[in-house]
Amino acid sequence: MRGSDETRPTVAVIGGGAVGVTAAYDLARRDAEVVVYEKGEIGGASTGRAAGVLYDAFAAPEDARVGERAIERFREFSGDGDFEFRETPYVWFAREGDEKRAEALREQVPQMREQGRDVSFADVADLRDRFSAVDWSDVGVAAVAENAGHTDPGSYADLLAEKARDAGATVRTGVEARVDADDLAVDSVAAESAAADDGRERELFDAILVAAGAHTKRLLAIAGIPVPLKPYRVQALTAGYDEERRADLPMCYDATGGYYLRPHPEGLLAGDGTEEVESDPDDWKRDADREFRDITRDRLARRLGDFGAVRDSWAGLCVATPDRDPLLGELRDGLFVAAGWQGHGFMRAPALGEAAAESILGETPLPEFDPNRFEGDEEFDVVEGMTVE
Ligand SMILES: Cc1cc2nc3c(=O)[nH]c(=O)nc-3n(C[C@H](O)[C@H](O)[C@H](O)COP(=O)(O)OP(=O)(O)OC[C@H]3O[C@@H](n4cnc5c(N)ncnc54)[C@H](O)[C@@H]3O)c2cc1C
Known part of the structure; x- marks a missing residue:
């Protein structure tokens, strides 16, 4: 990073989602002078649309480390402001007859355990004993992750933005930013005037972090830097669910059906509805599809029996990479990127934002996610991130 030892490094963070505000907090508390540019509201893009399913059940060593650190920090922050980490086990399973996913589960669970994750296999009798609200009769192979929970993602982003401010950021x-990678400059303008594109204000920094979620590829393309990222659309809904049975509901991922559900303060939340095609980050359908609502109702009825009316449903964007690992680190001298989470960005944000801050301050915490491992023009298909195969 540019800048001298005696002065505080100046860092711009583009994007006030969960990752950007975490990085801003971790930079500011380590004495960097930080400016966050967010064109909308804090947590107003993918973060505010996330399901808030949190777990550390990852098999690869770097993912397991990130997962562990993220959950540790969620616990640390819980109770601060409106943010609450609600401890709830996470059960994922392959249905009987789905040998491909059963085999993947049989392989992954011992690997996760080797990484120190608190996960174990569970048979149908165990699941019935522990979580009687759910119909487990079609389950072939299942595992339970204990180090897991759920939250309202917007409350996390608000808390971390506040902590960043308190630390001096x-x-x-409402400010849209553009990046000049050669001069390490940020050209910003009030978001409502961005279309006219005049009156941009230029500020120079020692480092710039682009954590702009679904807009990261476009923002970097304007700066002349190609990165292999593809936004894609996913969907979720909330529905009513009996309060007593809710207390007995774990978070579940049906790997065969490709959907998840979790308890929600007003009932339950379920999601999937993944469109495996690239979306335009400025032009995509914000509402959930009727087909998604219908199919999710059928799934919930099959798994839980009675549940209440659908209360809300929506779509949002996740971002894919060619190898399903993120781009996190220095792209060009002083220009850093943090994006491409494949549907696991929120649950890992406390660790990923921290890692982004550390890499800006000169450490290389996660070499596996080096953004320079790609040319930027790779061809690849969008594959949903939670897939077990
Ligand atoms: C329906 C749904 C369910 C999901 N469920 C989960 C889940 O259960 N668990 C999980 O881990 N993940 C989940 N995700 C994924 C998760 O939402 C994302 O991975 C995560 O929120 C990404 O955070 P971020 O900070 O990288 O991006 P974002 O939250 O998108 O933040 C990027 C910010 O950059 C801003 N920005 C963009 N361009 C500019 C610019 N030029 N100038 C200024 N600001 C700019 C945007 O306005 C935005 O606020 C889900 C996503 C969806 C849509």
């Missing part, structure tokens, strides 16, 4: 919302 400047957080500007």
Whole structure:
């Protein structure tokens, strides 16, 4: 990073989602002078649309480390402001007859255990004993992760933005930013005037972090830097569910059916509805599809029996990479990127934002996610991130 030892490094963070505000907090508390540019509201893009399913059940060593650190920090922050980490086990399973996913589960669970994750196989009798609200009769192979929970993702982003401010960061919302990678400059303008594209204000920094979620590829392309990222659309809904049975509901991922569900303060939340095609980050359908609502109702009825009316449903964007690992680290001298989470960005944000901050301050915490491992023009298909295969 540019800048001298005697002065505080100046860092711009583009994007006030969960990852950007975490990085801003971790930079500011380590004495960097930080400005966050967010074109909408804090947590107003993918973060505010996330399901808030949190777990550390990852098999690869670097993913397991990130997962462990993220959950540790969620616990640390819980109770601060409106943010609450609600401890709830996570059960994922392959149905009987789905040998491909059963085999993947049989392989992954011992690997996760080797990484120190608190996960174990569970048979149908164990599951019935522990979580009687769910119909487990079609389950072939299942595992339970204990180090897991759920939350309202917006409350996390708000808390971390506040903590960043308290640590000295400047957080500007409603401000759209562009990056000049050669000069390490940020050209910003009030978001409502961005289309006219005049009156941009230029500020120079020692480092710039682009954590702009689904807009990261476009933002970096304007700066002349190609990165292999593809936004794709996913969907979720909330529905009513009996309060007593809710207390007995774990978070579940049916790997065969490709959907998840979790308890929610007003009932339950379920999601999937993944469109495995690239979306335009400025032009995509925000509402959930009727087909997604219908199919999810059928799934919930099959798994839980009675549940209440659908209350809300929506779509949002996740971002894919060619190898399903993120781009996290220095792309060009002083220009850093943090994006491409494949549907696991929120649950890992406390660790990924921290790792982004550390890499800006000169450490290389996660070499596996080096953004320079790609040319930027790779051809690849969008594959949903939670897939077990
Ligand atoms: C329906 C749904 C369910 C999901 N469920 C989960 C889940 O259960 N668990 C999980 O881990 N993940 C989940 N995800 C994924 C998760 O939402 C994302 O991985 C995560 O929120 C990404 O955070 P981020 O900070 O990288 O991006 P974002 O939250 O998208 O933040 C990027 C920010 O950058 C801003 N920005 C963009 N361009 C500019 C610019 N030029 N200038 C200024 N600001 C700019 C945007 O306005 C935005 O606020 C889900 C996603 C969806 C849509």
